[in-house]
Amino acid sequence: MVVITAFSCSVIPPCLLLTATISVSVLFCGEGAVSMALHGKSHSGGKDDPVVQYVVSHSLREHPILANLKERTLQDKWSVMLVDTEQAQFMGNLMKLIKAKKTLEIGMYTGYNALNMALSIPENGTVVACELENDYVEIARPFFKEAGVESKIDVRIQPAMQTLDELIAAGEAGTFDFAFIDADKLNYDGYYERSLQLVRKGGIVAIDNVLWSGRVVNPAADDLVSQALDALNKKLHKDERIDLSMLTMGDGLTLAFKR
Numbered sequence: 001m002v003v004i005t006a007f008s009c010s011v012i013p014p015c016l017l018l019t020a021t022i023s024v025s026v027l028f029c030g031e032g033a034v035s036m037a038l039h040g041k042s043h044s045g046g047k048d049d050p051v052v053q054y055v056v057s058h059s060l061r062e063h064p065i066l067a068n069l070k071e072r073t074l075q076d077k078w079s080v081m082l083v084d085t086e087q088a089q090f091m092g093n094l095m096k097l098i099k100a101k102k103t104l105e106i107g108m109y110t111g112y113n114a115l116n117m118a119l120s121i122p123e124n125g126t127v128v129a130c131e132l133e134n135d136y137v138e139i140a141r142p143f144f145k146e147a148g149v150e151s152k153i154d155v156r157i158q159p160a161m162q163t164l165d166e167l168i169a170a171g172e173a174g175t176f177d178f179a180f181i182d183a184d185k186l187n188y189d190g191y192y193e194r195s196l197q198l199v200r201k202g203g204i205v206a207i208d209n210v211l212w213s214g215r216v217v218n219p220a221a222d223d224l225v226s227q228a229l230d231a232l233n234k235k236l237h238k239d240e241r242i243d244l245s246m247l248t249m250g251d252g253l254t255l256a257f258k259r
């Protein structure tokens with residue numbers, strides 16, 4: 001059942017109410033995400049941080065349709081969930097570096113990073129994008145079309161775990177180049193294990209919000225999300241199947257390079 005005491009959000013996004021098993025695991029809009037967005041993200045309160053603004057004004061090269069999608073997303077009441085834009089750009093550069101063709105977006109929301117992925121891979125590349133909420137997908141689709149990458153993005157509107165299991169059952173293990181995990185936090189471990197199966201050797205599993213506004217440093221006894229993220233961070237530190245970097249960008253981004 002939902003344990004709301006661990007969070008400061010007074011309203012739960014509709015997508016959480018649609019989740020098959022409603023539990024704390026689906027609550028990703030906790031205080032951590034909110035305060036991170038207010039203080040850290042360049043497209044929200046981060047504009048008050050001169051260093052963040054310096055980074056943005058000296059490095060962000062946003063595709064015009066990504067900029068339009070960001071503007072549209074900022075009208076949504078859950079825009080706090082939007083990926084950090086310079087982080088998306090960084091991941092796009094990583095995808096180009098490893099010549100990624102087949103990618104996975106786990107938690108698509110209004111599609112900013114799915115579009116970013118589609119723009120970063122070749123014409124014959126694919127993005128499999130997992131999302132629960134059709135309303136978000138409807139926001140995303142016109143932007144995918146306008147950018148001319150609609151046919152590259154295969155949106156699966158169902159629980160992400162189901163999509164990942166279906167991909168594995170269909171024999172697609174070892175065929176993906178890049179995966180980005182950004183959905184419900186208590187399922188991260190399951191997403192990580194499946195993503196690691198799905199990416200090839202040398203492929204990358206990127207994991208968002210691994211710092212959870214710093215709460216992972218000393219998780220409170222009733223803060224199950226911070227505890228889960230901390231446990232995953234500790235597990236990855238010892239995981240011999242990967243090489244690893246944890247970046248302080250955005251709300252914390254882990255890069256797991258499959259050995």
Ligand SMILES: C[S@@+](CC[C@H](N)C(=O)[O-])C[C@H]1O[C@@H](n2cnc3c(N)ncnc32)[C@H](O)[C@@H]1O
Pocket residue numbers: 015016019026028081082083106107108109110111112113114130131132133136158159160161182183184
């Ligand atoms: C932080 S947002 C993703 C932001 C997105 N990566 C971007 O580029 O802006 C998390 C998304 O995960 C979705 N989500 C939550 N639980 C899910 C689940 N079990 N399966 C699929 N999507 C889920 C939510 O509806 C929400 O849109």
